[in-house]
Amino acid sequence: MKTKKLFRFDFWNIVTLIIVVVFALFLIYPLFSLFASGFKDSETQAFTLDNFARFFQKKYYLRTLWHSFLVTTCTTILAVAIGAPLAYFTTVYKVKLKGLIDILIIISMLSPPFIGAYSWIVLGGRSGIVTKFFRNVFGIETPSVYGFGGILLVLTLKLYPYIYLYTKGALKKVDSSLSEAAESLGCNPFRKITTVIIPLIAPTILAGSLLVFMNALADFGTPMLIGEGYTVMPVLIYSEFISEVGGKANFAAALAVILVIITGVMFLGQKYVVNKKSFTMSSLRPIQEQKLHGWKNVLMHTMIAIVVFLSIIPQLTVVFTSFKATKGAMFTDGFSLESYKSIFSNLGSSILNTYKFGIVAIVIIVFVAMFIAYITTRRRSWITNIIDSMTMFPYIIPGSVLGITLLLAFNRKPMLLSGTAFIIILAFVVRRLPYTLRSSSAILYQISPSMEEAAISLGDSPVKTFFKVTAIMMLPGVVSGAILSWITIINELSASVILYTGSTRTMSVAIYTEVIRSSYGTAAALASILTLTTVISLLLFFKLTGKKEISL
Amino acid sequence: MSNSINIEHVIKRYGDVTIIPDLSVNIKNGEFFTLLGPSGCGKTTLLRMIAGFNSIEGGTIQFDDKVINEISAHKRNIGMVFQNYAIFPHLTVRQNVEYGLKIRRMHKPEMKKRVDEILDVVKITGYQERLPERLSGGQQQRVALARAIVIHPSVLLMDEPLSNLDAKLRIEMRSAIREVQKKVGITTVYVTHDQEEALAISDRIAIMNEGVIQQIATPEQLYTRPNNIFVSTFIGHSNLFGGTYHRDPSGAFITFKNGFQIAIPEMVQDYQDHEEVIISVRPEEFMLSEEGIEVTIKNRTFLGKFTNYELDFEKGMVIENQPSIEYSQDLGQSARIFDEGETIRLLPNKNKINVFTKCGKHSLIKGCDES
Numbered sequence: 001m002k003t004k005k006l007f008r009f010d011f012w013n014i015v016t017l018i019i020v021v022v023f024a025l026f027l028i029y030p031l032f033s034l035f036a037s038g039f040k041d042s043e044t045q046a047f048t049l050d051n052f053a054r055f056f057q058k059k060y061y062l063r064t065l066w067h068s069f070l071v072t073t074c075t076t077i078l079a080v081a082i083g084a085p086l087a088y089f090t091t092v093y094k095v096k097l098k099g100l101i102d103i104l105i106i107i108s109m110l111s112p113p114f115i116g117a118y119s120w121i122v123l124g125g126r127s128g129i130v131t132k133f134f135r136n137v138f139g140i141e142t143p144s145v146y147g148f149g150g151i152l153l154v155l156t157l158k159l160y161p162y163i164y165l166y167t168k169g170a171l172k173k174v175d176s177s178l179s180e181a182a183e184s185l186g187c188n189p190f191r192k193i194t195t196v197i198i199p200l201i202a203p204t205i206l207a208g209s210l211l212v213f214m215n216a217l218a219d220f221g222t223p224m225l226i227g228e229g230y231t232v233m234p235v236l237i238y239s240e241f242i243s244e245v246g247g248k249a250n251f252a253a254a255l256a257v258i259l260v261i262i263t264g265v266m267f268l269g270q271k272y273v274v275n276k277k278s279f280t281m282s283s284l285r286p287i288q289e290q291k292l293h294g295w296k297n298v299l300m301h302t303m304i305a306i307v308v309f310l311s312i313i314p315q316l317t318v319v320f321t322s323f324k325a326t327k328g329a330m331f332t333d334g335f336s337l338e339s340y341k342s343i344f345s346n347l348g349s350s351i352l353n354t355y356k357f358g359i360v361a362i363v364i365i366v367f368v369a370m371f372i373a374y375i376t377t378r379r380r381s382w383i384t385n386i387i388d389s390m391t392m393f394p395y396i397i398p399g400s401v402l403g404i405t406l407l408l409a410f411n412r413k414p415m416l417l418s419g420t421a422f423i424i425i426l427a428f429v430v431r432r433l434p435y436t437l438r439s440s441s442a443i444l445y446q447i448s449p450s451m452e453e454a455a456i457s458l459g460d461s462p463v464k465t466f467f468k469v470t471a472i473m474m475l476p477g478v479v480s481g482a483i484l485s486w487i488t489i490i491n492e493l494s495a496s497v498i499l500y501t502g503s504t505r506t507m508s509v510a511i512y513t514e515v516i517r518s519s520y521g522t523a524a525a526l527a528s529i530l531t532l533t534t535v536i537s538l539l540l541f542f543k544l545t546g547k548k549e550i551s552l
Numbered sequence: 553m554s555n556s557i558n559i560e561h562v563i564k565r566y567g568d569v570t571i572i573p574d575l576s577v578n579i580k581n582g583e584f585f586t587l588l589g590p591s592g593c594g595k596t597t598l599l600r601m602i603a604g605f606n607s608i609e610g611g612t613i614q615f616d617d618k619v620i621n622e623i624s625a626h627k628r629n630i631g632m633v634f635q636n637y638a639i640f641p642h643l644t645v646r647q648n649v650e651y652g653l654k655i656r657r658m659h660k661p662e663m664k665k666r667v668d669e670i671l672d673v674v675k676i677t678g679y680q681e682r683l684p685e686r687l688s689g690g691q692q693q694r695v696a697l698a699r700a701i702v703i704h705p706s707v708l709l710m711d712e713p714l715s716n717l718d719a720k721l722r723i724e725m726r727s728a729i730r731e732v733q734k735k736v737g738i739t740t741v742y743v744t745h746d747q748e749e750a751l752a753i754s755d756r757i758a759i760m761n762e763g764v765i766q767q768i769a770t771p772e773q774l775y776t777r778p779n780n781i782f783v784s785t786f787i788g789h790s791n792l793f794g795g796t797y798h799r800d801p802s803g804a805f806i807t808f809k810n811g812f813q814i815a816i817p818e819m820v821q822d823y824q825d826h827e828e829v830i831i832s833v834r835p836e837e838f839m840l841s842e843e844g845i846e847v848t849i850k851n852r853t854f855l856g857k858f859t860n861y862e863l864d865f866e867k868g869m870v871i872e873n874q875p876s877i878e879y880s881q882d883l884g885q886s887a888r889i890f891d892e893g894e895t896i897r898l899l900p901n902k903n904k905i906n907v908f909t910k911c912g913k914h915s916l917i918k919g920c921d922e923s
Contacts, residue, residue, distance in 0.1 A: 177635070183625040185700075185703060
C-alpha cells in the first residue's frame with residue numbers, strides 16, 4: 001500500500017507555507033480582531049451587540065448611511081452617463097487627439113481624489129478664485145461646492161474614467177461583423193445601438209458601475225474635505241475612531257464591519273456579473289472608426305473637450321496655484337516659489353517618506369505577487385485556492401477600515417507596530433498588491449508550462465527554473481502591474497491618514513493636513529510634486545507596455 | 553423575390569492602393585455563384601462591396617436594373633453569412649433568427665410561421681431556445697444561414713462560411729447550404745479559398761487573382777479547360793511542359809522538347825507555326841503506353857484508390873520551378889504498382905491536355921480564350 005506524504009519540503013511548498021503564515025498574521029488575524037472588537041463592549045470587553053444596535057437606533061447614524069448610499073448611487077449613475085457615451089464616441093468615430101484624451105483621462109483617474117476636492121475648494125469654495133471673481137465682477141453668488149453637490153462633482157469626475165475604460169475595452173471586443181450582420185438584416189444605425197451594441201456591453205457597464213459604487217462608497221478624502229456637514233460612512237468611521245481614541249474604537253469597528261459587508265456584497269455581485277452575465281467575445285475585426293461630419297462632429301468634439309477639461313481641472317489648478325505668491329494661508333497676486341521653499345524646509349521628510357516607503361512596498365509587492373501568481377496558477381490545490389480568494393480581500397476593505405484594522409490588531413506587545421514605518425508599508429502592500437498580482441497571473445496564463453518543463457528536463461532545478469526562465473518571461477506583466485501599484489501607493493491617503501505619526505507622514509497625508517489647516521499654497525506645491533511623479537510613472541508605463549490604455 | 557447582380561467596371565481603392573482595378577461580372581437570378589482565389593485576391597472585398605460594407609470607387613453594381621452604389625447596407629435587403637457567423641451572443645437562437653423580421657415589423661403570427669419554417673429547413677428546431685455559446689460551430693452556422701435567409705433577401709452573400717469548421721463538418725454543411733439554397737432558389741454569392749468546396753457547391757465559379765477575374769465558368773469547364781496557366785495550376789494539379797506549336801493540312805500538333813509529337817484535335821488552327829507554347833497535363837491525363845515518353849519514377853505515394861508517382865523527365869522537358877511532376881495511376885485500371893527507380897512509358901491524352909501561349913495568359917484550345 002502506498003502512503004501519501006502530507007507534506008514535501010520542496011521550494012514551492014515552503015513558499016506556499018510562508019505565504020499562508022504571512023496572510024494569516026497580517027490579513028486574517030487583523031480582520032478577525034476588527035470583527036471581534038465590533039462585538040465587544042468598550043468598557044468590559046464582554047460580547048455585546050450594543051455597538052450595532054446603537055448604529056441602527058440613532059437617526060444620526062442611519063442618516064450617514066443614507067447619505068453614503070445617495071451620493072454613491074448618484075455618482076454611479078452620472079459616471080455611467082458620462083463614461084459610456086464618451087467611450088462609444090471615441091471608439092466608433094474619429095476623434096482628434098485621441099491619445100492625449102486617453103492619457104488625460106487616465107491621469108485624472110489615478111491622481112489622488114482629495115486633490116480634486118482640494119482644487120474645487122480653491123476654485124469654487126467660500127474664498128475661491130472663481131467664487132471671488134463672480135462676486136466681485138458680477139455680484140453673483142456661485143452655487144456652493146461644499147456638501148452633497150461637491151462630493152458628487154468630485155467623485156463623478158474621478159470615477160467616470162473607470163466606466164470609460166471598461167466600456168472601451170468591451171467595445172473593442174465587439175466584432176464589427178456583429179454590427180454588419182445587424183445592418184445586413186435591415187437595421188438602421190440607431191436601432192443597431194439599442195438592440196445589439198448596448199445589450200452586448202451592458203454586463204461590462206454593470207460590472208464597472210459596481211466597481212464605481214464600491215470606490216465611491218469607500219472614498220474618504222473627498223467627503224472629508226468637501227463634504228462639510230454632509231457626513232458619509234468612511235468619514236463617520238474615521239471621526240468616531242480618531243476623536244476619542246480608544247473610547248469609541250469598538251463602535252468604529254462595528255461601523256467598519258457594516259461597511260465591509262456592504263462592499264463585500266457589491267464585490268460578489270460584480271464578480272457574478274463578470275463571470276455569468278458577460279459574453280465571451282473575441283473580435284477578429286474590431287469596429288473601424290468613422291468620420292463624423294458637420295455640426296455633429298463639432299458637437300461631439302465640444303462635449304468631449306468639456307468633459308476632459310473638467311476632469312483635468314484639479315491638476316491644472318494645483319500646478320497653477322503652487323506658483324502663486326502667498327501671504328500666510330492666503331493667495332495673493334503675483335507668482336513666487338515661496339510654497340516650494342516652504343515645503344522643502346518644513347515638509348521635506350514627507351516627500352522622502354513617500355518615496356522610501358513606496359519603494360520598499362513595491363519591492364515586497366513584486367516578489368509576493370510573483371510567488372502568489374505562480375502557486376495559484378501552476379500549483380493548484382485547496383491551499384492555493386484559499387490564498388487566491390484571500391487576495392481579493394483588499395478589494396472590499398476600504399482604506400480607512402484597513403487602517404483601523406491594522407491599528408487595532410498591532411497596538412499591543414508582542415506585535416506593537418503602530419506608529420512605525422512598517423505598518424504604513426504593510427498597509428501599502430495589502431492595498432496595492434492586487435494590481436501587480438493580477439497582471440502577473442494574467443501573463444503567467446499565457447506562458448506555456450512546457451517552457452519550464454524544457455528547462456527542468458535540461459537539468460535545472462525548479463527554483464532555478466523559476467528565476468532563470470519563468471520570472472524573466474513574466475517580467476513585462478509584472479512591471480506593468482507594479483507601476484500601477486506604485487502610482488496608487490504614492491497617492492494612498494485613507495489608510496495612511498489613520499496610521500501616520502509625525503515621523504511617518506507621507507506626501508498625501510501632508511497635503512491633507514495642509515488643506516485642513518487651510519495652508520493651500522504648500523498643499524498645492526506638494527500636490528504638484530505628487531502629480532508630476534504620477535504623470536512620469538504613467539508615461540513610463542505607456543512607454544514600457546507600448547500601450548495607450550490601462551486596465552484596472 | 554430574388555435578383556440578378558450586374559457588376560460593371562467596378563473599382564476598389566484603399567488610399568493609393570488599388571485592390572480591384574476594373575471588374576465586371578453578371579450573376580444570374582437564382583444562381584449559386586462562387587468567388588474563388590488565393591487570399592488577398594480581392595474576393596471578400598468584392599463581396600463586401602455588394603453588401604454595402606465597402607465603398608465603391610468606380611463603376612456600378614445593380615440588383616436587376618437598380619443601381620445600388622449609394623444605397624446604405626441596411627436598406628439593400630441582403631442576407632449575409634459571415635466567416636465567424638456573427639451570431640448575436642446575447643440573443644437565443646430563435647431571437648437571432650427573428651431579429652431581421654422584427655426590424656421589418658412583421659406581425660407575430662406570420663413571423664412565427666416563417667421562423668418555424670426556416671428553423672426546420674436548416675434543422676435547428678431543437679435548439680431554438682438556446683444561447684449561441686452553447687451551440688457547436690456547425691449549429692451556429694445553421695443559425696447564421698437561417699437568420700440570413702428568413703428575411704427573404706434579394707441576394708444571399710456568404711463570406712468563407714465554412715472555413716472555421718473541421719473537415720468532416722465542412723462537407724456536411726456544404727451540402728446543407730446547397731440544399732437550402734436550391735430549395736429557396738435565391739441568388740447566392742459565395743466566397744471561398746477552398747477549391748474543392750467551390751467545385752462541389754457552385755453553379756458557376758469566378759477565379760480571381762490580384763483583383764482581376766481570370767475565368768468565369770462551370771466547375772467542369774474550369775477543371776478541364778482552364779483559360780490560362782494560373783487557373784490550370786490553381787485548380788487541381790497540372791504538369792507543365794515546354795514545347796512548340798505546329799500545323800499542317802492534317803491539323804495542329806505540338807512537339808515536346810525531346811522531339812515527341814502529338815496531334816491535339818481541339819487546338820486552334822491559326823496560331824503561328826513553330827511558336828513556343830506551354831503544355832499542361834494533369835496527373836490523371838497520362839496513360840501507360842509503349843508509344844509514350846520514357847520517364848523514371850522518383851518517388852511513390854500509395855493513396856488507396858490512386859497511386860501517385862513523382863516523375864523524372866528527360867532534362868529540359870518540363871518548365872522549371874514547379875512543385876512536382878506527377879502521374880496518378882488508377883488502381884482499378886492497372887496491372888501492377890511500379891517501384892521507385894523503374895522506367896515506364898507515358899502517353900498524354902490528346903483529348904484532355906491543354907496548351908497555352910508562352911506567356912501563359914491564353915489558351916490555344918478552341919473556344920477557351922475569351923479575352
